[in-house]
Amino acid sequence: MSIEWVNRAIDGLRVWGKEKGVEVDVDEVRLLCDYASDYLEVNELGDFKPGTFEELLLEIYPRKVIAPPETAPETVAAARTLIEFLVETGEIATKVAARMRATIDRIGPEMPAALADTSKYGMAKSIFSAIGADSLELGDPLPVQGATAEAVKDTATLDEDCDCPGCAPLPPVRLPAVADVVAAARQVPLLRDAHTVAGWLADHDRTTTTRRALRVKDAKQINRELGVAKPALAWRLALELGLADLTGITVVKETGFRSLAERAAEEVLDLWVGTVEFLGEEGRDVTGEALVDDAIYSIHDLLYRLQEPVPFDQVGDYLREVGDGGLVEDLPAALAALSYAGTVRLTPGGLALTDHGLWGLREMYDELGLDAPVAPDLAAGDAGALISGLLHEWFPDEAAERDVVRWLAARTPAEAAAELLSAVAGAPAQVRGVAVTIVDRLNHAAEPAVRGHLGDPELRPHAIHWLSSRGLDAPPLSEAEMLWVTVDMLALALPAAEAEPERFAENMGASGPPPEVIEDLWRVEHPDLVEVLELLGQTLPDEMAAKAARKAAFKARSRGIR
Template identity: 25%
Template structure:
């Protein structure tokens, strides 16, 4: 069993994994063939002769761990039964990835700046990086935050030391050369946010994410270990009620892909009927959003179905009205003020549940009075949203207005502040 699966089977990180998107095998094979380290390991095996003694360095240790070579009379010789791996780039890549943890001592012997203890730490380091990036896929992770996550996960102290940072960079470099991760650079706004979260004035601007072939390999390892590691499309036969809980913590790209797959497994009319029934029964704003996304994938029949839901009025009628207006299916002049207020508030509540409402606040026009909209909506989540606006709105005047409006609502309704509630408020998400 792979190092990752041995360490994490049954661990707390695995039960709530979001579904991942797996690329076609042909695309994965091309990615494997482009790996720089794949050629290096093939070259090491091809270059073996009667003088090839194991030197303990990276390629020597890795080729042996992968079963490509073995020691015979003190010399490295090819393992004949595994020779076919050298001709299959995808299988060879997967074998190298699953045994990469055993290459740490080889790195330490080649790099004087890497302590020998790194060899013992390396398998855990690779596992922690892989699972952290896998669970955030497809959203890149700032390497500055990765340093802190790894320091905490590996019990190396709260603040990552310089040796931890260097060991992480070395590990990321090796994973990059293998083709398991890709790097990007944060823009100015993203870098400022990283600095704020990390509490560092000059954080690294590097963002890291898994490549599609690494997502595929990790998913295979987890599934083989009996861990619930869903793939987009696995739940296509489930009802929207069963599917929705798995989408709450997923990235927008994953939500869209999963709902598209769900619709494709039904006729457009059948999907529209199921989505509209779920829309009517939904208790949470994010569930109503998922239902509307599914309706949007059914084409014209989805628009017709939503128009019927609108006539029912109330919260779902307002939500349907705003959705139809956004798609140009009805004229904006036909939307009532109550539909606008209630429909927009429900959308904000859905974004809050999905962790995107704070970002929306930063992008709102200066003239948009969100406090008045939320206060007058009568929406069940308006108090939660006002509390967020009061803390997170970039305009201090608007934030103060939201806090005042929240206080008035709590006083008039006899509601305690969120910090004093005994229930499990969704504000904690």
């Protein structure tokens, strides 16, 4: 973040402090200079103004710096030291210094409250506060993958033994092709409008207010003549992205300014990531509904973690929780307006991220130093990679189905069956079950490969079932094989049963094995036998069947099966 003038200023400050016998908090002063350079167009020490300190202490610091309210006096003191350095080295006039001191006197007492105000937090500060800063309590919950919007609770500080949403790792995501991201970003209304507004203001020699805001008359003219829906928002984005500069208060285009359509792909990607970051920094007037605008970063994070559309009523419940019970006057209209930013889309199932929105969020998380993994393309790997990927709970069903279809499309049925079944020879039941399930989708052309595994004791019962269910010649299943395959299929369901025991019990009540079959399962030589029987004994709604399972588990343990 530091640039040359900042480095020179800090070196001079150290010398000045030593000569004057003044204790200088160099780190705090450097941070003041860094943020002034990055966000307030301070390019040298003489550019500091009284208003610079007001924006730094009440706007930039609360948005960017993870610090408890009680540290505010340290930052205020560093600002006062910087003022004395500026005036004594001749960088500012005495009268300017007096106005700066008066500004500090006025705003200093307000800084602790600003640091404590969670509505001022930017995206980076909010995320890092949620995962690691035990000195801050974050009021904006971050959802955990797999949770519903109603179930999201307040975050806690990072704890390796904690399973709260704020401590949950980001799930792996499937990213779209970069070319598709570039093409979609070029069509984002807000990003295009930022270029339009920056170019128009510069071409017409317009000026901003002293706080760099768009003048009301210009905003009205831009809206009327150019059709820009949110001129003030587009202008703030243009400034943030460096599409325009200010000479005093006069707007000038960036060097080599070009329209979005004319920019190279890498430029477009950088501008898109900057847009995503801009939306998350603080409440933006995107929709006109304060509750929605203040929670844009939380909405993004919710959708990123769930990786599926969130029903609109659940979005409303989530917003009420984030907003301490507040209500959105017109939620459907607000969510539709949010699509202006390009990060979300409305679907029949609810609100979801756009593909380029997902890509931009992942890039932002990565830049923040968070672990933002990318899910592999399962269709590009071999059978082992496909099965391993499908076994991960984070993998969305729709993405899994697409990968399976593409993987099978690259092979003949016989090739697919041979590769899948060979990959799971001697594997655990869950792994074997995934392969068998995919093979079950194949047509008669897979017969030679399936028949070739009749000699494998663990795959033989599945191969017999596959052949006989298609009316093909197959040996009969022995009683022992029938019992073995029953245990094997139940073992495949163990993870789902542990996650949703009530649903598993309901399914078993409707189609589970009868008590007389369960009683005989204790004889089966299967590594998951006891676990399967214990699960049946705990979950089966039929007490007779549950008792049979518990009895069979006891017999299996007596045989030495664990």
